[in-house]
Amino acid sequence: MNPFSYGTIVRSPYFFNRHDECRRIVSTLSGGNNLVLFAPRRFGKTSLVLRALDELENENYTCIYFDFMPVYSRESFIESYSKALIAGQSNLQLAIKAVSSFVKGIRPKLVFDQAGNPEFSIDFTENKINEKTLGEILDLPEHLASPGKRFIIVLDEFQEINKLNGENFEKLFRSKIQHHQNVNYLFLGSRTHLLNDMFNNKGRAFYNAAMLMQIGPLPQEETIDFLISRFASSGIQIGQPLSLLIIEQAGNIPYYIQLLAAEIWQYVINSTQKIDKELVIKCAEKIVDLKSDYYYELYDKQSSYQKKLLKALVISGENLFSSGYTKQFRLTAASTTQKALAGLIESGIVEKTEGRYFIADPFFKRFITRYA
Ligand SMILES: Nc1ncnc2c1ncn2[C@@H]1O[C@H](COP(=O)(O)OP(=O)(O)OP(=O)(O)O)[C@@H](O)[C@H]1O
Ligand SMILES: [Mg+2]
Structure with a gap:
């Protein structure tokens, strides 16, 4: 078997190091704080967080990992979030009862598949999801937790909550979790610039909602x-x-x-x-x-100015707006570069870390060198 693994969450023996980062995550959360984890794509955020959850579970925290990526609507959020919360409890029947009495808008049921494994299904008792039901779902972790049974909830790909009717949902989420005494949250996601804006922009609901942590290579x-x-x-x-x-x-x-x-x-x-x-x-x-087929299509989709900028980025990602850089790569006004760059960042082709811009996929970078 190949001794290397990529593309999925990795655990030992495919996972190494990150001891300090793991310790910091565990101590921040067990110290009663929320945390947001930043790193460019494919640096190993999810794998690291799951490692930290193993440790927190050993310390008797109830840990729930929830991925926002497959969520496509408020209904689907309610369904999958409540299922994840119930599945994280030791006594399922009791948890189902607690959920039914707390969230009036849904009726969770335990059913068994053909192999006899328990599965949940959620029925909605109303035709349309109202704010009250959504609020109750968001408060559900606090309702299920207690001082002797603290929860840690990991929300991966958190930037995707924008899909759920943007700002309102974000505000409601923040307003609920800030009152939670027995639950701490860890936020992360692969679209760094969106997550960054959510937590670092004063105008956004999650501004100051969590301690910030950056992981490097x-x-x-x-x-x-x-x-x-x-x-x-x-x-x-x-x-x-x-x-x-x-x-x-x-x-x-x-x-x-x-x-x-x-x-x-x-x-x-x-x-x-x-x-x-x-x-x-x-x-x-x-x-x-x-x-190369995929890379070709990706490259072809970019405007000619973006192509020019990509070629420049292959050589250097520093001081992009300086006159030296503009001259060396025959760029035009800084505002044009800024706009082209914003498009490249938005589509995940370019990332920024510590003031330096770089092409996120080193093999796409190689492709550009080869063909452009
Ligand atoms: N600590 C590690 N040791 C060895 N390999 C690692 C480690 N962390 C990550 N990797 C490698 O990186 C890959 C991606 O890891 P992971 O999915 O955890 O990253 P991510 O930052 O969550 O990615 P994305 O930004 O796409 O969500 C893994 O499949 C593995 O190949
Ligand atoms: Mg990930």
């Missing part, structure tokens, strides 16, 4: 050790310089490091070939080949 030394030992687990040798090359080619982003390493492993496992510099580059190129 994995430390290089430990990533090298991880690569060496994972390759070694299938009898493949790789040294420090080549491990470093993998990290560099993958833009030092955890997901892409594992993607490239998995591709290299696939290449060498059935051959006598050793890993060398040419092979690392060949595998990086192969990943671009495999995705």
